[in-house]
Amino acid sequence: MSRKFATLTGGLLISACAALSTGCIGVHGPSLGPFSIPIPVSPYFQDAEERDFHIHERYARGPILGPLTSGGPAIAIDPPSDDEVIQALEKARPTRGGLPLLNEKHRNNVRIVKEKIADYVDPPRFIPLIGMASLHHAHYKCTIYFSERTINGWPVPYTLEDKEAMEVLYIDHNHFHMCGNPDTGPSGLY
Numbered sequence: 001m002s003r004k005f006a007t008l009t010g011g012l013l014i015s016a017c018a019a020l021s022t023g024c025i026g027v028h029g030p031s032l033g034p035f036s037i038p039i040p041v042s043p044y045f046q047d048a049e050e051r052d053f054h055i056h057e058r059y060a061r062g063p064i065l066g067p068l069t070s071g072g073p074a075i076a077i078d079p080p081s082d083d084e085v086i087q088a089l090e091k092a093r094p095t096r097g098g099l100p101l102l103n104e105k106h107r108n109n110v111r112i113v114k115e116k117i118a119d120y121v122d123p124p125r126f127i128p129l130i131g132m133a134s135l136h137h138a139h140y141k142c143t144i145y146f147s148e149r150t151i152n153g154w155p156v157p158y159t160l161e162d163k164e165a166m167e168v169l170y171i172d173h174n175h176f177h178m179c180g181n182p183d184t185g186p187s188g189l190y
Contacts, residue, residue: 047096051087059084064130064176068121076119076138080171085112085142088169104151107165111145117170124179132179142169 068074080088090096095105118139127133144167150160 055087059087062175064133064178065136066177067179067181068134068177074119074121074136076116076136076173077175079114079116079138080140080142080173082112084171085114085144085169086110088142088171089144089167092169093167101151102153106149106151107146108149109145109147113143113145115141115143117141121177127176130176130178133176134179136175136177138173140171140173142171143167144169 063077065077095107098104116138118137120137122135122137124132124134146165146167147161147163148165149162152158152160
């Protein structure tokens, strides 16, 4: 009985020392109490947050451009980048989330073909927080050719290889053009 008690006491002493040596307990100043002990975050969730922010920062916002000049070309801004196409493909058919050596997917020899299928400007109308503006639409058809390799390691290991895989994605680029002589506020004050 005393041996179990000594083992239990030693275990409690070691866990108390480990908790007190985190560097967050015993620090003078404002304290969050038990919430001041850091909780580890899985790399999977951290990677998902970073990927969502990457997409939001680069592709989820629509720019507001200056007015179109009369008689000038009303062509769209740049076509989708290769990164944008791969991000859209990853959202449609994910390869991430597999378990290493148990279930993995790989895409190799990727080739992307982009075609503009529509480019038009809507008539001007009032848009809240912008004013009078025209919405410019650009629709692209992106065909991705790749070889896909699927590795399954459990219960019976096997590998599937599709050397002529193809996926078609449609990506829309929409942005606003201000109309008339827009008052963009005082310039040079900031």
